[in-house]
Amino acid sequence: VRVLGRPEAALASFVVDGVHAHDVATILDRSGVAVRSGHHCAQPLHEFFGVPASVRASLGLYSNADDISALVAGLHRTREVFA
Amino acid sequence: MSDALRDLYQQVIVKASRDTSRRGTLAQPTHTATVDNPMCGDVVMVQLAVDGPTIRDARYQAQGCALSLASASLLVERIVGSYLSDLRTLDEVFREVLAGVPGDPIPEELGDLAAFAGVREFRSRRACATLPFDAVLSALRTLG
Numbered sequence: 479v480r481v482l483g484r485p486e487a488a489l490a491s492f493v494v495d496g497v498h499a500h501d502v503a504t505i506l507d508r509s510g511v512a513v514r515s516g517h518h519c520a521q522p523l524h525e526f527f528g529v530p531a532s533v534r535a536s537l538g539l540y541s542n543a544d545d546i547s548a549l550v551a552g553l554h555r556t557r558e559v560f561a
Numbered sequence: 562m563s564d565a566l567r568d569l570y571q572q573v574i575v576k577a578s579r580d581t582s583r584r585g586t587l588a589q590p591t592h593t594a595t596v597d598n599p600m601c602g603d604v605v606m607v608q609l610a611v612d613g614p615t616i617r618d619a620r621y622q623a624q625g626c627a628l629s630l631a632s633a634s635l636l637v638e639r640i641v642g643s644y645l646s647d648l649r650t651l652d653e654v655f656r657e658v659l660a661g662v663p664g665d666p667i668p669e670e671l672g673d674l675a676a677f678a679g680v681r682e683f684r685s686r687r688a689c690a691t692l693p694f695d696a697v698l699s700a701l702r703t704l705g
Contacts, residue, residue, distance in 0.1 A: 505570075517602055521602075530625070531601065555566075559566065559570045
């Protein structure tokens with residue numbers, strides 16, 4: 479997993495090497511984690527980072543440690559699917 | 562892993578998404594088209610060498626998710642050597658299956674493309690699977 483840029487707010491855009499952002503997002507979705515995937519209306523920035531698309535996870539006031547654990551578990555599941 | 566995810570990312574799909582045997586370009590294509598989905602950034606370029614009623618050879622280049630890459634790979638593999646009329650039937654059947662709901666019967670003629678039946682559970686991903694079909698049909702509309 480590679481985080482793009484330096485997150486300074488309660489959100490992070492990232493890519494999973496070898497797995498497209500939409501595939502990551504679908505697996506996270508089924509893991510109970512809603513993320514946005516794609517260009518996020520920022521194609522030039524994605525060109526700058528040299529990636530076709532990214533996944534963006536963000537926190538709200540209601541987010542807790544279980545939500546983070548679900549995200550991590552979903553990313554492990556992604557690696558399993560595309561092992 | 563949920564059954565729906567297992568159905569969506571079957572081994573045949575993950576494997577086909579990494580298969581490079583039909584990727585590339587033809588020396589003398591008769592039909593070429595590139596289509597993209599600006600909503601997600603997937604791009605598929607298809608080249609066909611059509612000889613009378615038959616697709617003699619085909620290649621593709623693609624950038625996108627596992628579903629669009631696998632669909633391009635399996636579709637191009639499938640149509641080489643097939644009749645143009647069979648391609649149009651295949652396109653109709655494929656889209657009909659994807660528009661259905663889980664549990665609907667899957668026609669045998671889909672062959673390996675039947676692996677995409679899992680997409681029925683994921684409406685937002687249907688366009689990924691049909692993009693390569695759009696590319697092939699678009700190529701056939703170009704002048705040979």
